[in-house]
Every structure is written in structure tokens, then in C-alpha cells.
Amino acid sequence: MFTPTGRARLREELIAAARCDDDVVGAALVGSAATGREDAWSDIDLVLQIARDVDPDTVAARWTERLYERGAVDHLDVIAGGVLYRVFLLASTLQVDLSFWPEGTFRGTEPGFELLFGTPQPATTPKDxxxxxxxxxxxxxxxxxxxAIARSRPWQAVMMLDQLRDQVLALACARHGLNPHHGREADRLAEPLLDALGKARAGAVNGAELARSHRALLEASPTKSPGTIRPWRPAWPPRCASWQPSPSTDPRPHLIANAGLRDLDRFSGREPGRSRHSGGEAGEHGQQQQGTGLVQRGVVVAALG
Incomplete structure (x- = not known):
């Protein structure tokens, strides 16, 4: 396991190497080190500005050798916006992210951008x-x-349910102006939603429990209001203790709320077509005709407002 002292030492070595590299004309720190949120588990995020007449891939290859000399055991490439992000795993389990920006594209793209040297382009804000x-x-x-549940493929069902929950969390973050990427601010969501999603996790890998989890993900919601959703607004407060719905004509969350509820009652041991919440009968498309209705109770509807 790496230590904060060892991480700081390696970061300073990399910054010094960047200053001595004729092909690197600028550098910046991003991530937790640039925002004052660094802790014992943080990684290293270093942005490099590559000289205009130099191939960034050539520089990346040379820096890759340098990282392997310093204990890297593997790396992963991510291309975003035409920029190469090379993510290294060190034997100490420290993660080092190096990005190689052509000179004319070097700029801040998030709130944390600590310029070390060079001349960046005007900063941009993250896309909605x-x-x-x-x-x-x-x-x-x-x-x-x-x-997957109907076909008795429980582990496929587990994977699909986990990914469904991930989309709900990301939508909830977007709804409240929180960072949805990689769940970075999911823990700041309202407790009722997080509690509902926690209870929706399957407690066993069998048909009945997976069907219950599936239904709970689609139905569980603390809101009792009509199935309206709130459009994305980026300037929400950092912590949302609750959400208040506002009208919208966007019908798309209804697709999630209604996706796959029919034919699962036989796996969960419930009377077909009947909700445990309202006692209403299911209609042609799996929605209740009485009570709050599946759309109104959908987690995704609650997530969006």
C-alpha cells in the first residue's frame, strides 16, 4: 500500500521531469490535489501540455517507460475529446493519471485546475x-x-440490476446538480432515495429475491406526488435533503418505470397484477389503474423530481 509521503515524492519527481522535458511546455494538477480534498486514498492526476510540433503519442510512450521504471505494473488508455489519458497502476496500488494535451487544447475542464507552468487556453465547464x-x-x-430472471440466469440478472441502480443514481445526481461521474457525489443524495435503493438490493441470488429487487428498484420512491419530472438544472445546492417535483412533459422515465414489470409476479410469489402498495389492478401496460401507479412510484421518476 502506498503512503501519502511516497505519493507526494513521486508527484514531485513527475513535475520535475515535466519541467525538464523539452516536449512538455505546460503542466497542471487536477483532481483532489488541486481542490484541497486530497486524502490517504487519492491518486495523482497530472496534465501535460505537449509542444505544437511534437506528436503526443511519442511523448506518451517515453513517459510510459518512465512510469514502469518507477513501479508501474499495468496501464489503461482512455481517449476523451481527442486527448489521451493514460492511467497507470503501480505495484504499491497507487493510481497515476497522465493526460497528454496538444498545445492548443491545454485548458482547465473542471473546477480543480492548478497550473504549474505553461499557458493554458480559456477554461471550459463540464458538459451537462x-x-x-x-x-x-x-x-x-x-x-x-x-x-434474465425469467430465463433463470441469476448472475446476469444481478449484473443488470446493479447497472439499473447505477443509472438511477446517476440520474439522481444530475437532477440535483451533483457530479454523476463514477458515483463521485452519490453519497450526497437525499437519504430517502439512498435508503430506498439500499433496500432494493437483492439479499440472495434466487428468482424470487431478484424479482423483488427488480420491482423495488422500479417502484420504491418516497414521493407520493404525480409522475412529473424536473428538467436538468446545473446550479442546484450541493446537498439536497429532499426533492420537490415540478411539471414536465418528458415521458421517458415512464419507460424505465414500466420496463419489465409484467410476468415477474410468479417469481416473487405475489398475486399477478396486484401491487402491495395500493391494491390496484394492473392495466394493459403493467401500470396500476388505482392508487399511486407504477410511474408515480418509480425510483427514476423520484430521482428526476
Whole structure:
């Protein structure tokens, strides 16, 4: 296990190497070290500005050799916005993220950007989350969870349910102006939603429990209001103790709330077509005709407002 002292030492070595590299004309720290949130588990995030007439891949290859000389055991490449992010795993389990930016694109793209040297371009703000994509992935995972349960493929169902929950969390973060990427601020969501999602986790890998988990993910919601959703607004307070719905005509969360509820009652041991909440009868599309209705009780509807 790496230590904060060892991490700081390696970071300073990398910064010194960047200053001595003729092909590197700028550098910056990003992530927790640049925002004052660094703790014992933080990694190293170093952004490098590559000279205009130099191939960033050539520089990346040279820096890759340097990292392996310093204890790297593997690395992963991520390309975003035409920029190479090379993520290294060291034998000490320290993660080192190096990104190689062509000179004209070097800039801050998030609140934490500590310039070390060089001349960056004007900073940009992160793009709003693509809620349409999150919603689409939500109903897709809900449908595949249903079919996996029906086909007696419990571990596939577990994976689909986990990914459905991930989409719900990401939508909730987007709804409240929190960072949805990799669950970074999911723990700041309202306790009722987090409690509902916690209870929706399957306690066993069998058909009945997986069906219960599937239904709970789609139904469990602290809101009793109509199935309205709130559009994305990026300037929400940092901590939302509750959410208040506002009208919207966007019907897409209904797709998630209704995805795959039919035909699962026989796996959960419940009377077909009847909700444990309202006692209403299920209609043609699996929605209740009485009571609050599946759409109104959907976690995703609550997440969006």
C-alpha cells in the first residue's frame, strides 16, 4: 500500500521531469490535489501540455517507460475529446493519471485546475449529463434484468440490476446538480432515495429475491406526488435533503418505470397484477389503474423530481 509521503515524492519527481522535458511546455494538477480534498486514498492526476510540433503519442510512450521504471505494473488508455489519458497502476496500488494535451487544447475542464507552468487556453465547464442516454440505459437494463430472471440466469440478472441502480443514481445526481461521474457525489443524495435503493438490493441470488429487487428498484420512491419530472438544472445546492417535483412533459422515465414489470409476479410469489402498495389492478401496460401507479412510484421518476 502506498503512503501519502511516497505519493507526494513521486508527484514531485513527475513535475520535475515535466519541467525538464523539452516536449512538455505546460503542466497542471487536477483532481483532489488541486481542490484541497486530497486524502490517504487519492491518486495523482497530472496534465501535460505537449509542444505544437511534437506528436503526443511519442511523448506518451517515453513517459510510459518512465512510469514502469518507477513501479508501474499495468496501464489503461482512455481517449476523451481527442486527448489521451493514460492511467497507470503501480505495484504499491497507487493510481497515476497522465493526460497528454496538444498545445492548443491545454485548458482547465473542471473546477480543480492548478497550473504549474505553461499557458493554458480559456477554461471550459463540464458538459451537462446526457440524461436521455441515462434514461435509455435504465430501461434497457430493466428489460434485460426481467428476461434474465425469467430465463433463470441469476448472475446476469444481478449484473443488470446493479447497472439499473447505477443509472438511477446517476440520474439522481444530475437532477440535483451533483457530479454523476463514477458515483463521485452519490453519497450526497437525499437519504430517502439512498435508503430506498439500499433496500432494493437483492439479499440472495434466487428468482424470487431478484424479482423483488427488480420491482423495488422500479417502484420504491418516497414521493407520493404525480409522475412529473424536473428538467436538468446545473446550479442546484450541493446537498439536497429532499426533492420537490415540478411539471414536465418528458415521458421517458415512464419507460424505465414500466420496463419489465409484467410476468415477474410468479417469481416473487405475489398475486399477478396486484401491487402491495395500493391494491390496484394492473392495466394493459403493467401500470396500476388505482392508487399511486407504477410511474408515480418509480425510483427514476423520484430521482428526476
Amino acid at each position: 449529463p446526457d440524461t436521455g442516454h441515462l434514461i435509455g440505459m435504465g430501461w434497457l437494463h430493466a428489460l434485460h434484468a426481467r428476461s
